[in-house]
Amino acid sequence: MRRFGIVAMVLWLSGCHAGETGDTIAQPQDTMAIGEDIYHKFCFSCHAAGVAGAPMVGDKDAWSMRSAKGSDLLLLSTMEGMPPGMPPMGLCMACTEEEIKAAIEYMLAASQ
Numbered sequence: 001m002r003r004f005g006i007v008a009m010v011l012w013l014s015g016c017h018a019g020e021t022g023d024t025i026a027q028p029q030d031t032m033a034i035g036e037d038i039y040h041k042f043c044f045s046c047h048a049a050g051v052a053g054a055p056m057v058g059d060k061d062a063w064s065m066r067s068a069k070g071s072d073l074l075l076l077s078t079m080e081g082m083p084p085g086m087p088p089m090g091l092c093m094a095c096t097e098e099e100i101k102a103a104i105e106y107m108l109a110a111s112q
């Protein structure tokens with residue numbers, strides 16, 4: 001029984017490694033890391049200090065109002081922008097939809 005457990009463990013570990021070199025499905029930690037990176041490169045300039053009325057990261061109340069809209073609407077308004085304060089794509093013109101989504105998720109998670 002014990003031996004079986006070890007074999008299963010080895011198989012499981014090797015399976016994980018195979019996954020890393022192939023097409024991996026993004027894990028939640030990866031999403032957070034990507035989001036954090038983009039946030040610090042593009043969104044931080046406004047969302048850290050609340051420039052032009054931007055909801056500040058860490059301001060729970062400001063973000064609970066926004067997140068009540070639902071993640072689809074937040075994604076849409078981030079990609080299209082909210083004139084005059086919020087620029088389309090949060091200025092990350094090369095970002096993919098997934099990356100913008102990750103940045104929003106990071107800001108929401110950091111504001112709870």
Ligand code: HEC
Pocket residue numbers: 038039042043044045046047051052053054055066069073074075077078082083084085086087089090091092100103104
């Ligand atoms: C030039 C300043 C600026 C930058 C850069 C910026 N934002 Fe914003 N953002 C704003 C402002 C201002 C608002 C508030 C707009 C309003 O309510 O009219 C806002 C609002 C938002 C909202 C709330 C949208 C909603 O529907 O209520 C999200 C989500 C958001 N920004 C995400 C991002 C992300 C992600 C980035 C980086 C990729 C980013 N922002 C970069 C200024 C900025």
